[in-house]
Amino acid sequence: MSTLSYQMRASFAFVERNFNLIKRYWSWELVWLVYSITDSMAVSFIGLGMERIGGAASVNTQYLVLYLLIGTLVWRFLSTIFYWITDLISIERWEGTIEYTLMAPIRRLTHMAGQTAFSLVYSLIFTGVILVVISLVFDIDLSHANLFSATVMLLAGSVSFVGIGVMASVLPLLFPERGSQMTHVFIALMLLISGVYYPVEVLPGFLRMLAVYSPATYVLRGARMAVLEGASVPMLWPQIWPALLMGAFLIPLGLWIFQQAEYYAKRTGKLHRNG
Numbered sequence: 001m002s003t004l005s006y007q008m009r010a011s012f013a014f015v016e017r018n019f020n021l022i023k024r025y026w027s028w029e030l031v032w033l034v035y036s037i038t039d040s041m042a043v044s045f046i047g048l049g050m051e052r053i054g055g056a057a058s059v060n061t062q063y064l065v066l067y068l069l070i071g072t073l074v075w076r077f078l079s080t081i082f083y084w085i086t087d088l089i090s091i092e093r094w095e096g097t098i099e100y101t102l103m104a105p106i107r108r109l110t111h112m113a114g115q116t117a118f119s120l121v122y123s124l125i126f127t128g129v130i131l132v133v134i135s136l137v138f139d140i141d142l143s144h145a146n147l148f149s150a151t152v153m154l155l156a157g158s159v160s161f162v163g164i165g166v167m168a169s170v171l172p173l174l175f176p177e178r179g180s181q182m183t184h185v186f187i188a189l190m191l192l193i194s195g196v197y198y199p200v201e202v203l204p205g206f207l208r209m210l211a212v213y214s215p216a217t218y219v220l221r222g223a224r225m226a227v228l229e230g231a232s233v234p235m236l237w238p239q240i241w242p243a244l245l246m247g248a249f250l251i252p253l254g255l256w257i258f259q260q261a262e263y264y265a266k267r268t269g270k271l272h273r274n275g
Helices: 003-024 026-054 061-095 098-103 108-138 147-168 170-174 184-193 205-211 215-228 233-268
Strands: none
Touching: 003 026, 003 061, 003 108, 026 061, 026 108, 061 098, 061 108, 061 147, 061 170, 061 184, 061 215, 098 233, 108 147, 108 233, 147 170, 147 184, 147 215, 147 233, 170 233, 184 205, 215 233
């Protein structure tokens, strides 16, 4: 068996492992799906409520609902990828297999490639289900939306979030007790500055400057152009290339940071702890 074939089979093994975890804990997945749908509906209802809150009859509530819904779905997609990557370590500690996995003769790139492939498929399916349910509840007209362009934009942005997730996964590796909770700092900061529920233009100057460096800013902007304006893939290129460029930088950086943290964890005996 060639080296490439071996590495690909090893990556698929991690994909298969994660699907088996979902089947084993299907009730948790159902709870998480119901929570995500409910949360998305709650945010979307804000759009319907703006006319009453603001007292302005001229407010286009359907546009606001769709604007908020796009932000909610895009953020759900990106954050799900982020959490599946950061759970790379948490799951191993939970299952009691972290020593065996990190000591196995498998390249870390192979391990993370499997985790990444699974997270992308899972996030697309998860987000698609939420979109279908919400569209039925709010009777949203997507006839003018370019869903293909929106999907391309999501996939381009996911590359960057993989790199961020790999870097954040260092925290549960080095801090077994609370490292997983510490990863929320990354996602909270990007939620604030990326324009999930509002245009980044309303942010104070220093936060607006930070928004330029968040890949989610470009993904959200591109997804809204695709759904609200029917923008094609070429029209989204000004949003796609910054997300891809960030991913090309963040993934190698994340792998290098994780490698250094892994060496340190092995030297200091942190892998045997199940947190």
